Amino acid sequence: MRNFFKEFKEFAFKGSLVDLAVGIIIGGAVAALVGSLVSDVIMPLIGMIFGSPVNFNDILLGEIRIGAFITNLVNFIIMAFILFSIIKMINRFKKKEETIAGPTTEELLMDIRDELRRR
Numbered sequence: 458m459r460n461f462f463k464e465f466k467e468f469a470f471k472g473s474l475v476d477l478a479v480g481i482i483i484g485g486a487v488a489a490l491v492g493s494l495v496s497d498v499i500m501p502l503i504g505m506i507f508g509s510p511v512n513f514n515d516i517l518l519g520e521i522r523i524g525a526f527i528t529n530l531v532n533f534i535i536m537a538f539i540l541f542s543i544i545k546m547i548n549r550f551k552k553k554e555e556t557i558a559g560p561t562t563e564e565l566l567m568d569i570r571d572e573l574r575r576r
Contacts, residue, residue, distance in 0.1 A: 487539060488532075495531045 468474065500513045516524030560568070 488536065491535050491539065492532055495528060495535060499531060500528055 496514075504513065513524035513528050514522065516522070516527075
């Protein structure tokens, strides 16, 4: 039983699992923020452009709630743009780290070996 808890502790507190949990929490917060931005700011502005403030969720096309779909579509586009921007920024930082890091230990050892062979 003690071994089980030790294994669980190692699993639960690995960096990748903790990073995943933090990512999920931040993702939920960003999703709520984007949802509020779309429903409370963007959609009323779009409604005013078309005449008067309109609750897009109430717009129907026959039986279909097309307004709710449009709201969710705008949410998706904004979230996709935010995620794309974040991933692009992370990749840029990784590239900078790789160029700053310099040669690895293996590369240095191979250079030394090659130099010794030449002599």
